[in-house]
Structures are given as structure tokens and as C-alpha cells.
Amino acid sequence: MVSPLLWYKEKQVEKTINSLAKNNILGFYVKNEHELLEKVKEFIKEDSVVAVGDSITLFETGVIDLLRKGKYQFLDKYREGISRKEKDQIYRDSFSADTFLSSTNAITEEGELYNIDGNGSRVAPMIYGPSQVIIVAGINKIVKNIEEATRRVRHYAAPLDAKRLNKNTPCVALGYCINCKSKDRICNSFVTIARQFIKGRIKVILVDKELGY
Numbered sequence: 001m002v003s004p005l006l007w008y009k010e011k012q013v014e015k016t017i018n019s020l021a022k023n024n025i026l027g028f029y030v031k032n033e034h035e036l037l038e039k040v041k042e043f044i045k046e047d048s049v050v051a052v053g054d055s056i057t058l059f060e061t062g063v064i065d066l067l068r069k070g071k072y073q074f075l076d077k078y079r080e081g082i083s084r085k086e087k088d089q090i091y092r093d094s095f096s097a098d099t100f101l102s103s104t105n106a107i108t109e110e111g112e113l114y115n116i117d118g119n120g121s122r123v124a125p126m127i128y129g130p131s132q133v134i135i136v137a138g139i140n141k142i143v144k145n146i147e148e149a150t151r152r153v154r155h156y157a158a159p160l161d162a163k164r165l166n167k168n169t170p171c172v173a174l175g176y177c178i179n180c181k182s183k184d185r186i187c188n189s190f191v192t193i194a195r196q197f198i199k200g201r202i203k204v205i206l207v208d209k210e211l212g213y
């Protein structure tokens with residue numbers, strides 16, 4: 001007999017992928033990093049220009065390594081010794097990349113992507129520019145609806161990110177968001193991607209793991 005937990009998870013993933021499809025976003029489910037990397041290779045053409053948004057998940061799953069070692073024109077904003085100016089240029093060049101990869105802060109069972117961003121360099125190319133956007137996310141990012149997504153990101157993901165970035169913000173002291181006006185505030189844009197004009201421009205690969213936050 002399938003365990004109730006497994007049954008619930010499968011139903012949740014199935015519902016999310018079906019809802020994404022209704023919004024012209026293609027969803028895929030993979031069991032592990034190996035299957036994920038095979039999917040990514042399948043979607044990205046050799047020699048194409050690839051950019052990424054800030055994401056722990058892309059490092060955890062080996063996607064960044066794949067992009068560095070593969071036959072891609074990878075706009076590597078993490079490369080050692082990169083200057084602020086070069087990084088800013090990569091942010092701008094990301095709009096004309098063939099593929100943009102990122103994770104997301106939350107995916108709703110209604111088929112939406114929800115993100116909070118600081119300078120917008122992660123969410124802006126998700127919305128406009130690259131002809132293909134690949135979102136990689138652990139199933140821990142699935143939530144019921146936008147209300148739950150907002151709560152998750154605001155009181156969980158954003159404080160953890162502020163902590164990771166060593167920011168001097170109230171959430172780092174308290175462990176939750178107080179909608180601060182701090183100089184170090186990282187939450188500037190609250191973005192819901194609800195639908196796409198072009199079917200399949202955004203692809204979401206759900207990995208059967210807890211990844212990122």
C-alpha cells in the first residue's frame with residue numbers, strides 16, 4: 001500500500017503540474033539530481049547563451065557545475081574575481097540569454113510562481129527577455145495559494161536569505177519579518193507570475209527533495 005504521505009505528495013505535485021499547464025507553464029517532476037541534470041541538458045542547446053538568477057538550489061543540485069563544464073556560453077556571475085561592473089553587465093546581458101535558470105521562492109497549487117527580490121535581477125528575466133526560463137525547485141516550495149506563498153516567503157525564505165547574506169535587518173535578529181525600512185532590506189519587489197503568453201517559455205522542474213528555502 002502506498003503510504004498516505006507519499007500519496008499526498010504525489011497528489012500535490014500532480015495538481016501543481018496540471019495547474020501550471022493551464023497557465024501555459026510546463027511542469028516536470030524528477031526524482032533526484034541525476035534526473036534533473038538530464039532534463040536540463042535536454043532543454044538547453046549546446047553553444048547557447050545561459051544565465052542564472054541567485055539560487056541555492058542551482059548550487060545544491062549541481063546545475064551550476066553542469067553549466068560551467070558543459071558546452072554553453074555561460075554568463076557566470078559567480079566566477080572568481082568578478083568585478084561589480086562585470087556582474088552588472090551580466091545582469092543586463094541576462095535579458096538576451098537563450099535560457100535563464102533560477103529557482104523560485106514558492107509555487108502555488110494554483111500554478112503560480114511567487115518571488116520576493118532585492119534588485120530584481122532574478123525576477124525581471126523570468127518575466128521578460130530570455131526565450132526560455134527553467135525553474136528548478138524542491139517540492140518543499142509548493143504551497144496552496146498566493147496567501148500561503150506570501151507568508152512562506154515573507155516569514156521564512158526572506159529572513160533566511162537575509163541571514164545567509166549577513167544583512168543587518170530586524171528579521172535576522174527576530175527570525176521573522178516586520179516589514180522593515182532597514183538600509184539592508186532585501187525585500188523590494190513582490191512578484192507573482194500568474195501566466196505566460198508563450199506556452200512552455202517557462203518550464204518548472206520539481207525535484208522530489210527539500211532544496212533551498
Ligand code: SF4
Pocket residue numbers: 154158159162169170171172176177178179180181182184185186187
Ligand atoms: S522586509 Fe525587512 S524584516 Fe522583512 S524579511 Fe525583508 S529584510 Fe527582513
